[in-house]
Amino acid sequence: MNNQFSLKILDLFQPVFRIFHIDYPMVRRILEMKLLMDGRRVPTVFDQSTKIKGNKFLQSLGLYAFYSLLLLFFLVGDVYIFQMSILFGISMFILMSAFISDFSAVLLDIRDKTIIGTKPIDARTIGVAKLLHVLMYITMLTGAFTIIPIFFMLFIQGIRFTILFVVLMALFVLFIVALTSLIYILVLHVFDGEKLKNMINYIQIVLSIGIVIGYQLVINVFNVVGTEVHYVFHWWNLLIPPMWFAAPFEVMLNGNTETGILVLSSLSIIIPLLAIFLYYKFIPAFEQNLEKLLDKKGAASPKKYPFRTFWEKMLCTSEEEKYFAFAYQIMGKEREFKLKVYPTLGMAIVFPFIFLIIFLQDSSVEELKSGYPFIYMYFTNIFISITVHMLQFSAQYKGAWIFPMTGGESPKLMYRAAIKAFLVKLYAPVLIIVGIGYSLLFSFSIWLDVLIVFMSAILLAVMAYGITITRRYPFSDAFETVKEGGYTAKSFALMFLTAPFVLIHFLSTLLPYGKVAWCILLAGITVLVWKFVFRRKAASKAISKQVINN
Amino acid sequence: MAEETAIHMQDVKVRFGEKQVLKGVNIEVGRGEIIGYIGPNGAGKSTTIKLILGLLHEFEGDIEVFGTSIRGADPAYKKRIGYVPENAEIYDQLTAGEYLTFVGELYGMSRDKAYQKAAFLMEQFGLTEVIHQNISAFSKGMRQKVLLISSMLHNPDIIFLDEPLNGLDANSVIVMKEIFHKLAEEGKTIFYSSHIMEVVENISDRIIILRDGEIIADDSFATLKARSEQGSLEGIFNQLTGFETNEKQVENVVSSVLDREVREYE
Numbered sequence: 001m002n003n004q005f006s007l008k009i010l011d012l013f014q015p016v017f018r019i020f021h022i023d024y025p026m027v028r029r030i031l032e033m034k035l036l037m038d039g040r041r042v043p044t045v046f047d048q049s050t051k052i053k054g055n056k057f058l059q060s061l062g063l064y065a066f067y068s069l070l071l072l073f074f075l076v077g078d079v080y081i082f083q084m085s086i087l088f089g090i091s092m093f094i095l096m097s098a099f100i101s102d103f104s105a106v107l108l109d110i111r112d113k114t115i116i117g118t119k120p121i122d123a124r125t126i127g128v129a130k131l132l133h134v135l136m137y138i139t140m141l142t143g144a145f146t147i148i149p150i151f152f153m154l155f156i157q158g159i160r161f162t163i164l165f166v167v168l169m170a171l172f173v174l175f176i177v178a179l180t181s182l183i184y185i186l187v188l189h190v191f192d193g194e195k196l197k198n199m200i201n202y203i204q205i206v207l208s209i210g211i212v213i214g215y216q217l218v219i220n221v222f223n224v225v226g227t228e229v230h231y232v233f234h235w236w237n238l239l240i241p242p243m244w245f246a247a248p249f250e251v252m253l254n255g256n257t258e259t260g261i262l263v264l265s266s267l268s269i270i271i272p273l274l275a276i277f278l279y280y281k282f283i284p285a286f287e288q289n290l291e292k293l294l295d296k297k298g299a300a301s302p303k304k305y306p307f308r309t310f311w312e313k314m315l316c317t318s319e320e321e322k323y324f325a326f327a328y329q330i331m332g333k334e335r336e337f338k339l340k341v342y343p344t345l346g347m348a349i350v351f352p353f354i355f356l357i358i359f360l361q362d363s364s365v366e367e368l369k370s371g372y373p374f375i376y377m378y379f380t381n382i383f384i385s386i387t388v389h390m391l392q393f394s395a396q397y398k399g400a401w402i403f404p405m406t407g408g409e410s411p412k413l414m415y416r417a418a419i420k421a422f423l424v425k426l427y428a429p430v431l432i433i434v435g436i437g438y439s440l441l442f443s444f445s446i447w448l449d450v451l452i453v454f455m456s457a458i459l460l461a462v463m464a465y466g467i468t469i470t471r472r473y474p475f476s477d478a479f480e481t482v483k484e485g486g487y488t489a490k491s492f493a494l495m496f497l498t499a500p501f502v503l504i505h506f507l508s509t510l511l512p513y514g515k516v517a518w519c520i521l522l523a524g525i526t527v528l529v530w531k532f533v534f535r536r537k538a539a540s541k542a543i544s545k546q547v548i549n550n
Numbered sequence: 551m552a553e554e555t556a557i558h559m560q561d562v563k564v565r566f567g568e569k570q571v572l573k574g575v576n577i578e579v580g581r582g583e584i585i586g587y588i589g590p591n592g593a594g595k596s597t598t599i600k601l602i603l604g605l606l607h608e609f610e611g612d613i614e615v616f617g618t619s620i621r622g623a624d625p626a627y628k629k630r631i632g633y634v635p636e637n638a639e640i641y642d643q644l645t646a647g648e649y650l651t652f653v654g655e656l657y658g659m660s661r662d663k664a665y666q667k668a669a670f671l672m673e674q675f676g677l678t679e680v681i682h683q684n685i686s687a688f689s690k691g692m693r694q695k696v697l698l699i700s701s702m703l704h705n706p707d708i709i710f711l712d713e714p715l716n717g718l719d720a721n722s723v724i725v726m727k728e729i730f731h732k733l734a735e736e737g738k739t740i741f742y743s744s745h746i747m748e749v750v751e752n753i754s755d756r757i758i759i760l761r762d763g764e765i766i767a768d769d770s771f772a773t774l775k776a777r778s779e780q781g782s783l784e785g786i787f788n789q790l791t792g793f794e795t796n797e798k799q800v801e802n803v804v805s806s807v808l809d810r811e812v813r814e815y816e
């Protein structure tokens with residue numbers, strides 16, 4: 001994106017800034033610098049060969065466009081309050097996770113504090129520049145997320161619906177940005193910095209669970225009977241944000257003027273404006289509280305990790321153990337890694353259930369049981385390649401100098417241990433949660449499917465390693481704050497590698513004992529591929545030597 | 551010169567939760583003084599500096615910069631302050647030229663003026679060739695020079711220096727010390743914070759020692775030396791902060807490194 005162009009657009013809003021007594025030229029200058037910096041890659045010690053690549057953020061937009069396909073299911077029909085509530089619910093989940101994972105780094109940047117905060121600049125000016133910086137990227141992200149649905153709805157629902165949607169979506173995004181920031185402000189005010197950083201991860205998990213519960217709620221609210229949907233307003237509906245944004249569709253397009261719907265509609269305008277106003281009011285306090293992020297807490301008691309130690313012994317060779325433990329700790333402790341990865345894990349848990357619900361809209365559990373429910377479990381695997389790709393990065397990537405220093409051992413060994421740690425620590429719990437959910441919904445026999453899904457996950461992880469890993473050592477390169485949405489085109493394409501597994505799994509059900517056979521065959525293939533990819537080459541030593549020489 | 555007092559702190563107290571970080575600090579610094587501000591880790595040195603720079607807002611007592619209380623003040627007073635932070639935060643994706651120009655503009659200079667001055671100063675420090683290179687590619691010493699330039703670019707009246715000579719080679723250290731002296735002669739106030747006692751000793755007009763949030767000494771080096779039996783600032787510092795070289799500690803470390811002593815821990 002052309003920075004000058006976006007700044008020119010911003011110039012059009014100058015009068016607005018003047019109304020709020022904001023030092024616009026300074027805001028613009030700070031923003032210009034930020035955008036300039038975003039456009040540059042930080043060269044790192046271990047990967048000097050890496051060329052300056054295209055904007056990673058733009059590449060990650062593809063992923064959001066992909067997610068948006070989910071929305072299409074809810075664009076057909078005219079029970080707007082129902083469809084649009086679900087649609088805004090999904091959007092809220094996906095956009096909020098994206099904001100939290102990609103933009104927290106920007107919102108919580110304390111570098112600004114020492115560099116700009118010590119200069120004669122109003123705290124509000126810094127806050128506004130920061131907000132605009134985030135808003136620019138959010139606009140692009142939202143654009144990617146809504147462009148396909150917008151085209152689709154133009155055909156299906158017509159122009160009036162589309163315009164209404166665009167307006168409401170804009171309000172909706174404002175609301176979410178302000179809400180996310182206000183949550184941060186509140187948490188920072190009440191707790192210390194350490195808590196906030198941990199809290200961000202909890203917020204993500206809560207969001208994931210919230211969406212599942214949200215669906216239960218929506219189904220209950222609307223009293224779905226077959227395809228007929230009845231809506232009766234209850235006061236507590238006012239507490240469900242997606243419903244505010246769904247209500248105007250009822251008013252404008254269905255001519256529904258019930259009091260409840262009107263009240264909900266008015267909230268869709270009032271609350272976002274109020275939230276932005278509050279945010280503006282709280283900016284100075286927020287910036288001030290950011291200082292807390294620098295606080296450090298004192299000593300802690302020694303911790304034991306029986307679970308980790310158990311799997312370490314079970315799965316690793318003696319030389320792998322130390323790397324397994326290291327990777328396991330980083331995955332559990334490094335906030336930035338968690339920020340990037342945990343939201344996708346949340347989706348890995350939620351998606352299998354979302355799709356079940358989509359299909360439950362027009363069929364019963366009984367029908368699904370006789371079908372192929374395991375297919376939806378593969379949504380947990382879609383995220384594997386992205387996460388494996390992430391194993392290369394760390395906020396403290398500079399610490400990786402220690403690896404070539406202590407040298408001798410192959411980086412492959414480190415990745416092998418890291419992938420094992422990933423499967424044990426992050427992937428297995430997700431699949432087990434999904435498996436438990438499915439076995440409760442369907443039958444216990446689903447666990448054979450779970451096993452097959454798990455083995456294809458291992459195979460996928462190894463393939464992802466072979467294809468996406470370009471850094472020599474794990475955790476040895478920087479996440480680029482805003483630009484690296486976390487996904488490259490490659491790992492995005494890898495998501496589709498899940499498809500053949502789904503297909504074979506499906507085909508295997510057509511044969512007697514087909515699943516068992518596939519399970520055994522898959523186990524064999526996985527072992528072979530694992531051995532092949534992680535085979536020891538004499539060459540690897542020469543390479544690591546070369547790194548030290550560099 | 552109408553204002554003779556650069557910094558005035560009266561009974562300044564700061565508390566972080568349970569911990570009282572500053573316990574009633576009184577400091578009076580005049581124009582043209584070079585203050586050596588020292589103390590053990592965690593004594594409250596950087597807290598003091600952050601307060602004056604307006605990075606921390608919650609404090610008791612009174613802080614005045616050139617006679618104006620900074621509590622709730624217009625941040626414009628920061629135009630008269632320059633700052634070299636210790637942990638060297640810097641936007642290193644920018645080139646040195648871009649960064650310095652930007653900082654100059656933040657201080658209210660015009661872009662052109664800031665750039666011209668930055669380019670000249672960089673030339674003086676022998677950095678002309680790297681002016682268009684990203685700071686991320688700089689050595690520690692080059693970064694430090696950029697930080698030093700950024701703290702002086704806007705002709706400030708007070709300069710806070712936190713370990714300013716970090717990473718500089720011996721020649722540059724001599725030049726910088728000379729620059730600090732000259733600036734002080736021109737009426738600039740320099741607030742110098744460092745753990746390297748030799749430098750503090752020979753650069754400062756006055757030395758303030760902080761321990762556990764309290765000022766335990768505030769005098770010229772000559773006076774301090776006369777008061778204690780120690781001949782060097784290092785000796786005075788260790789004496790005043792109650793630190794004694796622990797023979798046992800040294801012994802333990804060495805024997806552990808040599809694997810002569812092994813202990814069991816949980």
